[in-house]
Amino acid sequence: MLGKNAKLFFGVSVIILIVAIVLASWGFPKIVQKQIHKSLQIQNSSVMFEKWRELPIPLKFKVYLFNVTNAEDVNNGAKPILNEIGPYVYKEYRVKRILGYGENDTIRYMLKKTFYFDQEASGGLNENDEVTVINYSYLAALLTVLDIMPAAAVIVNNALESFFPNLTDPFMKVKVKDLLFDGIFLNCVGENSALSLVCGKIRLEKPSVMRPAEDDKGFYFSMFSHLNLTESGPYDMKRGIENINELGHIVAYNNKTTMSQWGDPYCGQINGSDSSIFPPIEGNPPAKISTFEPEICRSFFASLVGPRDIFNLSAYYYEIDEMLFASKSANPNNKCFCKRNWSANHDGCLLMGLLNINPCKNAPAIVSLPHFYLASEEILEYFDGGISPDREKHRSFVYLEATTGVVIKGVQRLQFNIELRNVPAIPELENVRTGLFPLLWIEEGAEISKNLQDELHHANKLLSYVEAVRWVILGLSIILCIASAIYVSRTGGLNPWPNRNSVNFILRPGNTIDINKIR
Numbered sequence: 001m002l003g004k005n006a007k008l009f010f011g012v013s014v015i016i017l018i019v020a021i022v023l024a025s026w027g028f029p030k031i032v033q034k035q036i037h038k039s040l041q042i043q044n045s046s047v048m049f050e051k052w053r054e055l056p057i058p059l060k061f062k063v064y065l066f067n068v069t070n071a072e073d074v075n076n077g078a079k080p081i082l083n084e085i086g087p088y089v090y091k092e093y094r095v096k097r098i099l100g101y102g103e104n105d106t107i108r109y110m111l112k113k114t115f116y117f118d119q120e121a122s123g124g125l126n127e128n129d130e131v132t133v134i135n136y137s138y139l140a141a142l143l144t145v146l147d148i149m150p151a152a153a154v155i156v157n158n159a160l161e162s163f164f165p166n167l168t169d170p171f172m173k174v175k176v177k178d179l180l181f182d183g184i185f186l187n188c189v190g191e192n193s194a195l196s197l198v199c200g201k202i203r204l205e206k207p208s209v210m211r212p213a214e215d216d217k218g219f220y221f222s223m224f225s226h227l228n229l230t231e232s233g234p235y236d237m238k239r240g241i242e243n244i245n246e247l248g249h250i251v252a253y254n255n256k257t258t259m260s261q262w263g264d265p266y267c268g269q270i271n272g273s274d275s276s277i278f279p280p281i282e283g284n285p286p287a288k289i290s291t292f293e294p295e296i297c298r299s300f301f302a303s304l305v306g307p308r309d310i311f312n313l314s315a316y317y318y319e320i321d322e323m324l325f326a327s328k329s330a331n332p333n334n335k336c337f338c339k340r341n342w343s344a345n346h347d348g349c350l351l352m353g354l355l356n357i358n359p360c361k362n363a364p365a366i367v368s369l370p371h372f373y374l375a376s377e378e379i380l381e382y383f384d385g386g387i388s389p390d391r392e393k394h395r396s397f398v399y400l401e402a403t404t405g406v407v408i409k410g411v412q413r414l415q416f417n418i419e420l421r422n423v424p425a426i427p428e429l430e431n432v433r434t435g436l437f438p439l440l441w442i443e444e445g446a447e448i449s450k451n452l453q454d455e456l457h458h459a460n461k462l463l464s465y466v467e468a469v470r471w472v473i474l475g476l477s478i479i480l481c482i483a484s485a486i487y488v489s490r491t492g493g494l495n496p497w498p499n500r501n502s503v504n505f506i507l508r509p510g511n512t513i514d515i516n517k518i519r
């Protein structure tokens, strides 16, 4: 009698053990994983949805300008000496306007950025400060016309002198505010064929940095007002419901699945997310992460450096590397980004560390990392001071939370440059040295709020409790099993392993398939 009860007790405890093993090794992690995925997927019931749609705290948009301290001398052939001024700090708000859900697990939205000057964060600097910088719109117009009809330089310059009254050199003194947002007026009214050529080209190609004046008498040139005034998109983004590993991937921008500007399917690839969202990592970090940046019509990538804690959260740290803007000899994949010559010394491609965004912006402009960080040393020889690349200050990076892939902190930095070209036929340019001249660089940075940090801490704590509970249950059932085995052997069960019962059948080696079936 006793023996029979003991056997039953033993049988039950073994079944409990099996259930515990299945739960511990498969059930619990699966349930936890499912909950995590649910909270990340883009659907209006998910935890992250609102935070994704409207960033709870604004990004910091910082601008550093290169004040030219020896403009006169540069005119006469000296090397430029620059003085970096900044940061002028703006708050950047980002709101997504949802247009709807699309085919193939996508969501469609427009992205609106709004900028406000942050006087407190800018310290002593003021939007009304005057700086001397390279006269970007003058050079852009000149280079554009020189490209269309190289022989017409002199006529063109006469035109430009009426286009730009009081033109004496390729530099300009402007208020920071006008250069960045309010705009510098360019007059298009006048009887002059070359002038109408320049204005016609602007009207036709609508470069984003040229905003038509209300009365249509000309244009306002500014670096960023188009970002503040217009929405970008539509973006079609994967919601991660069908496949969580595609969460956040942008599959189309402006109804197109590749960017046609580069005239090449590889360089036009739209890879990765809009940098606000990444698939969960769950201890398995990808070697590279990509983001798509419509402002320069291409995808960026950053490479995994390693695990690195931040704000007491475990995270993976990714940093931009030199392969991104590598010359085509260092990274043959980049050859389709080589569109035009900016210097006769080079074979149709730019030096290491540069990207010609003329095809993208319809205006001559070359981007690099700030201070030509990770770029060819040759570029630095052009300057007599004020340019000093520094990894700490000029890299771009992102920290992704180790489980969820949530962006904990990220910074993206980019510098805008234009070629200053020696043109003997043009008085303003007859003595200058040809080289790449920086105008300004920007930093867009974000980190999660203290609230979200606490939430993540809390979630991690919860996960560790779940983890503990899982092992406690397993431990208890093992103890129970051992206890019952001892009990069975003590109460006269001659053989603690009864011959033909189901438990034995399941536990017999070689029958593990059956356990799998139970799963």
Ligand SMILES: *[C@@H]1O[C@H](CO)[C@@H](O)[C@H](O)[C@H]1NC(C)=O
Pocket: 044, 045, 101
């Ligand atoms: C949530 O999304 C569905 C479509 O999937 C939509 O019909 C519904 O109105 C949305 N609810 C809210 C509160 O936005």
Ligand SMILES: *[C@@H]1O[C@H](CO)[C@@H](O)[C@H](O)[C@H]1NC(C)=O
Pocket: 067, 068, 069, 070, 085, 129, 130, 131, 132
């Ligand atoms: C820029 O440099 C000029 C001298 O070239 C100086 O007069 C001006 O104050 C500087 N601007 C700022 C904002 O420091």
Ligand SMILES: *[C@@H]1O[C@H](CO)[C@@H](O)[C@H](O)[C@H]1NC(C)=O
Pocket: 103, 104
């Ligand atoms: C959705 O996927 C199918 C099959 O991959 C494809 O044929 C279809 O064009 C896709 N739809 C959209 C809108 O991308």
Ligand SMILES: *[C@@H]1O[C@H](CO)[C@@H](O)[C@H](O)[C@H]1NC(C)=O
Pocket: 114, 115, 116, 117, 181, 182, 228, 229
């Ligand atoms: C951006 O646009 C808003 C209006 O949409 C305006 O209030 C704000 O001043 C603009 N920001 C800048 C920096 O010009």
Ligand SMILES: *[C@@H]1O[C@H](CO)[C@@H](O)[C@H](O)[C@H]1NC(C)=O
Pocket: 165, 166
């Ligand atoms: C050109 O210079 C003259 C005299 O220096 C000045 O009165 C005039 O306002 C300037 N014109 C422009 C458009 O800057």
Ligand SMILES: *[C@@H]1O[C@H](CO)[C@@H](O)[C@H](O)[C@H]1NC(C)=O
Pocket: 135, 137, 138, 164, 165, 166, 167, 168, 169, 170, 171, 172, 173, 184, 185, 186, 221
């Ligand atoms: C620079 O360009 C502006 C227009 O963008 C023009 O009005 C100005 O005269 C130019 N400055 C100089 C010093 O040539």
Ligand SMILES: *[C@@H]1O[C@H](CO)[C@@H](O)[C@H](O)[C@H]1NC(C)=O
Pocket: 254, 255
């Ligand atoms: C993109 O496609 C949608 C419908 O699929 C259409 O309404 C919209 O006009 C298109 N936009 C552009 C820029 O082609």
Ligand SMILES: *[C@@H]1O[C@H](CO)[C@@H](O)[C@H](O)[C@H]1NC(C)=O
Pocket: 266, 267, 268, 269, 271, 299, 300, 301
């Ligand atoms: C886009 O992603 C694919 C697949 O990961 C990769 O092979 C390719 O190099 C990426 N393209 C660009 C332009 O970064």
Ligand SMILES: *[C@@H]1O[C@H](CO)[C@@H](O)[C@H](O)[C@H]1NC(C)=O
Pocket: 311, 312
């Ligand atoms: C990180 O955790 C340690 C101990 O758990 C604590 O002393 C410290 O204040 C925490 N730091 C932050 C930034 O939360």
Ligand SMILES: *[C@@H]1O[C@H](CO)[C@@H](O)[C@H](O)[C@H]1NC(C)=O
Pocket: 339, 340, 341, 343, 344, 345, 346, 347, 348
């Ligand atoms: C770039 O310039 C060099 C020398 O002037 C020339 O040989 C080469 O063909 C040019 N490449 C392109 C793509 O225009």
